[in-house]
Amino acid sequence: MNSSSINSSKSERNYSEADIAKKFLFFNVLKDGRVHVFTSIFEKSPPSDHPVSTPGVETKDVNISPDISARIFLPTSAVKKSTGNKLPLLFYIHGGGFCMQSAFSVEYSLFVSLVVAEAKVIAVSVEYSLFPKRCIPACYDDCWDALQWVASHCKGLGPEPLINDHADLGRIFVGGDSAGGNISHNILAKAGVVQLLGDVKVEGMILIHPFFCEGEPMWMYMCPTNQGPRDHRLSPSVEDLARIGCDRVLVVVAGMDSKTLYDAGINYVDDLIKSGWKGTVAETMENKGKEHCFHLYDSLDPEAAAI
Known part of the structure; x- marks a missing residue:
């Protein structure tokens, strides 16, 4: 195939x-x-000054390449201020089993805009290639290329003015949920080997209910070039964990997730620490009594706000 x-x-x-x-x-x-x-x-939310129902956040859609696009989220307060203070940048990768969902969907537009409003960050939410239009590893390649595109703004001369003007690329956080958590891990493992463009720093990684499952048949079908049940992209290897290219890691697990995904999230932090990773902080947070990616469908839940 x-x-x-x-x-x-x-x-x-x-x-x-x-x-x-x-x-x-x-x-x-x-x-x-x-x-x-x-x-x-999925129902898609158009870019607007107030995406979905979150006031105080502006959005803009950009094309990065023929296969990659993104939605940029910016607190309105940052636009109005003229102090020159720049904001941390959240590079967000949506979930959806590598074959569903969108950075432009109502669910993800609302979730990311709420994070931006609460945390006062600029966010770049990536629209990457999905199966079956393109097989895995296209999703990994697209997200890596999108992160390099963000890094290309490091001297304030990149193609997107919002990033040039408002993003502190010495404070990048990479995160995602489910499949997006899996992709986040894989691109930051690559960042530990292949240098990002310019003088940028990925400070932290946030994995929300990440998808790691040794030998998962669906993923292996979607990736016809898979390396077998223990493919390092599906089951993190010690070598990849050791070179994760950031200083801080937070893994969020859902208490009512499948035992496989719950255990994989818990074990990730333990394995990361044992791997020889050079970072300083690795933590786990549990959403007790919650199901996989509940935050997308109940954004007012206090547990969702805690993420």
Whole structure:
């Protein structure tokens, strides 16, 4: 199987059980080569001065390359101030099982805008390639390229004025939930080997209910070039953990998540510390009694605010 042999089908189920060749958690593979992703269509929120219902946050959509785009979030107060003080930058990677959701969806626009309003940061939320349009590792490559694009603004001469004017690229935080947490780990493992452009610093990484699951069949199908059940992108290796390119790490686990994902999140911090990682702070936070990525669907929950 390769990316050219995979075709996307409509979101509606327009086939019978007899047409299915393989069944996975988020999609069916049909005998004719089509892939039906169960929830591939989401309501998208257009960029505006007040995305969804969060006042005090401005948004702008940008194209980074033909395959990559992003939504930039900025507190309105930062635009009005003329003090020259710049804000930390949150580089956010959405979840969705590597095949669903969007940086532009209502859920993610609301969540990231709430974080920006509360934390007083500028955020870049990445729209990366999803399966089946492109197979894994396209998602990793796209997010790495997007992070390099952010870094290209380090001297204030990048292509996006909002980043040039308002972002302190000595205080970058990379984070994501579920699949986005997995991708965050992988691009910061790469950042420990391949230098980011210019004089930038990734200060911290936030993994929210990250997706790590040794030998997970769906991920391995989406990545036809996988290296087997212990592929380091799916099951973090000691070598990758040791070179995570930031000083602080926070892993958030959901108390009612699957045992596999819960344990993987807990073990991540322990394994990171044992790996020889050169950072200074690695912590775990538990959302007790909460399900996987609950924060996207109940943004007013106090546990969601704590994230």
